[in-house]
Amino acid sequence: MISRRPRNLLIFLVVLLAVAMPTVRTAQAEVSIEDERKMGEEFLKVAAGQLPLIEDPEVVSYLGRVGQGIVARLYSYTFPYHFYVVNSDALNAFAAPAGHIFMNRGLIEIMESEAELAAILAHEIAHVQSRHLAHRIARAQKLNWATLGGILAAIFLGSGEASQALIAGTQAGAASLQLANSRQDEEESDRKGLRYLEAAGYNGSAMVSIMNKMAHESWQSGGRIPSYLTTHPGVPERVNYLASVVQTRPPSSPDTEKRSENEVEFRMMQAKLVGGYQDHSEAVGYFRQWLEQPDTVTMAYYGMGLVLRRQGKMEEAVNSFKKAISARPDLWPILVELGETYFRMGKLDKAISVLESALALESDQPTALFVLGRSLMEQGKTAEARRYLARAEQLNGRLPSIQYHLGIAYGQLNQLGEAHYQFALHHLRHRSWKSAQFHLQEALRHANSPERKEAILKALKEIKQVNRAAKQPEANLGRH
Numbered sequence: 414m415i416s417r418r419p420r421n422l423l424i425f426l427v428v429l430l431a432v433a434m435p436t437v438r439t440a441q442a443e444v445s446i447e448d449e450r451k452m453g454e455e456f457l458k459v460a461a462g463q464l465p466l467i468e469d470p471e472v473v474s475y476l477g478r479v480g481q482g483i484v485a486r487l488y489s490y491t492f493p494y495h496f497y498v499v500n501s502d503a504l505n506a507f508a509a510p511a512g513h514i515f516m517n518r519g520l521i522e523i524m525e526s527e528a529e530l531a532a533i534l535a536h537e538i539a540h541v542q543s544r545h546l547a548h549r550i551a552r553a554q555k556l557n558w559a560t561l562g563g564i565l566a567a568i569f570l571g572s573g574e575a576s577q578a579l580i581a582g583t584q585a586g587a588a589s590l591q592l593a594n595s596r597q598d599e600e601e602s603d604r605k606g607l608r609y610l611e612a613a614g615y616n617g618s619a620m621v622s623i624m625n626k627m628a629h630e631s632w633q634s635g636g637r638i639p640s641y642l643t644t645h646p647g648v649p650e651r652v653n654y655l656a657s658v659v660q661t662r663p664p665s666s667p668d669t670e671k672r673s674e675n676e677v678e679f680r681m682m683q684a685k686l687v688g689g690y691q692d693h694s695e696a697v698g699y700f701r702q703w704l705e706q707p708d709t710v711t712m713a714y715y716g717m718g719l720v721l722r723r724q725g726k727m728e729e730a731v732n733s734f735k736k737a738i739s740a741r742p743d744l745w746p747i748l749v750e751l752g753e754t755y756f757r758m759g760k761l762d763k764a765i766s767v768l769e770s771a772l773a774l775e776s777d778q779p780t781a782l783f784v785l786g787r788s789l790m791e792q793g794k795t796a797e798a799r800r801y802l803a804r805a806e807q808l809n810g811r812l813p814s815i816q817y818h819l820g821i822a823y824g825q826l827n828q829l830g831e832a833h834y835q836f837a838l839h840h841l842r843h844r845s846w847k848s849a850q851f852h853l854q855e856a857l858r859h860a861n862s863p864e865r866k867e868a869i870l871k872a873l874k875e876i877k878q879v880n881r882a883a884k885q886p887e888a889n890l891g892r893h
Contacts, residue, residue: 444547446491453492453511460509462844465500467518468811469689470780471746472498475682479527480514480534486612490542496534500690504627506533508540510547518686522699523626527679528619532610536620539605545598603651607658617659624652680712681746688719696720711740715747718754727758745774749781756788764788779809787818795825814839830859837872846876 444452460466467473473496480496492512499505502519509515514537524530540546603620611617687696697720703713718733734751741747748771755764768785772778786801799822806815820835833856840849853869853876860866 444544444551449544449547450492450511453509453513456509457495457513460513460515464497464515467498467500467686467690468813469685470809470812472682472685473811475678476516476530476534479531480538483531483535483538483609483613486609487538487542491544492541494538494541498686502691506537508537508546512541514538514541518690520627522683522687522691524623524679524683525626526619527675528610528615529623529626530679531613531615532606532620532623535610535613536602536606538609539602540598542605543598543601545602549595549598599651600654603655607655611662617655617662621652621656621659624655628652676708677712677741677744680709681715681744684712684716685719685746688716689723693720693724711737711744714740715744715750718747718750722750722754722757727754730754731758743774745771745778745781748774749778749784752781753784756784756791761788761791777804777808779805779812782808783812783815783818786822790818790822795822798822799826810838816842830856830861830865833859834865834869837869841872846879850876 476496476498480494484490484494490512494512494514497513497515498521499515499517501517503517504520504523506514506516506520514534516533516537520533521530607617607620610620684700687699691699696716700713700716700720703709703716714733714737718730718737721727721730721733731751731754734747734754737747738744738751748767752764752767752771755761755767765785765788768781768788771781772785775781782801782805786798786805789795789798789801799819802815802819802822805812806819810816816835816839820832820839823829823832823835833852837849837852837856840846840852850873853873857866857869857873860869
């Protein structure tokens with residue numbers, strides 16, 4: 414049985430290409446930069462609802478900092494870059510249209526350093542810089558839309574059973590053409606990616622080591638090829654080539670020598686992914702291995718605290734976080750997790766005290782502000798809570814349910830227009846169009862500023878477009 418999410422994403426890709434792309438008269442027609450930008454915007458809207466994206470602020474922020482560090486060293490670029498983590502065990506990463514780069518949790522979990530993370534990001538950035546996807550779409554437009562949708566499903570969904578079922582029968586006519594060109598694209602991205610990686614101050618050997626790890630994981634899993642190796646073909650030959658290039662490099666430049674990888678931050682991000690999202694038993698085994706290594710003991714206790722909290726073992730989670738804090742009291746993310754644990758236990762005074770300690774180390778930490786605001790709300794201190802929640806939303810509007818709780822605060826303060834607007838934003842994020850429309854209409858009745866009225870009317874117009882488009886995807890799919 415094909416899962417609903419991949420099927421919906423496949424339908425979206427076909428309709429997007431059929432509707433959003435200009436009419437193509439010849440097989441050589443190119444996809445313009447503006448076309449790709451629009452495709453990226455539309456893809457992101459649907460991906461946000463179809464892909465299980467991880468929105469943890471620390472994880473997303475860290476990945477973005479590493480990615481933007483590479484982008485900053487580019488001579489020029491056409492699209493702004495954005496980086497996302499997908500909650501999937503599959504070893505995969507891909508560059509969607511117009512600079513949107515996605516990486517699966519499973520791939521990050523097998524890495525050993527920030528340099529390996531940067532290596533994969535550099536490779537995907539190279540795909541975007543070379544506009545490989547746009548060129549492949551242009552070449553593929555001589556195929557029927559269903560075949561093209563199948564090819565893109567293979568790119569974006571990986572090699573799982575659902576995606577293989579989707580592309581069965583659609584890819585045969587284009588497989589050899591796409592594979593040959595893909596190998597050329599991969600080799601070009603390897604060369605450029607290695608250059609970008611080293612320009613950002615990382616050792617080029619990291620690109621070789623992470624590709625070798627993925628190949629090893631494939632062998633260890635009984636020959637099941639990880640998604641990345643399927644969608645990025647020719648890995649053995651490419652690894653050999655990269656290894657030979659790296660070996661002939663001159664000694665590291667002063668900039669590379671001076672670069673200090675933030676391995677503590679990298680390990681903390683890994684611990685957050687494993688502890689917060691991986692299967693419980695597998696996560697425990699993962700952290701037991703870390704406990705045996707002196708340089709990862711603190712992160713092991715941090716990660717175990719996250720696992721124990723997910724299991725509802727709150728007191729044990731608190732003890733694990735405290736062990737991590739005793740070793741590194743300067744790491745505010747661990748304090749934030751301890752504060753959130755106290756909040757979930759209903760120990761509000763302890764939560765507030767710990768969260769204030771975290772904010773003393775990092776005053777603009779959105780998660781700490783958010784949980785502190787919720788703690789104050791529980792104590793009935795609504796006006797004070799509203800200030801913290803509003804600041805958290807200003808710093809990171811993607812915090813889970815931030816607009817919902819901010820809406821409650823405004824409602825209790827009898828600021829109904831702002832309350833309805835925040836509830837509308839919450840429902841828009843969750844694609845609950847009917848609820849969003851209701852709250853937008855209520856917010857419009859209370860709106861005082863022209864800017865707010867304009868924003869509301871724009872959102873209402875977009876909802877109408879979404880509702881209109883939802884009524885005709887199957888019809889559009891059949892026409893193409």
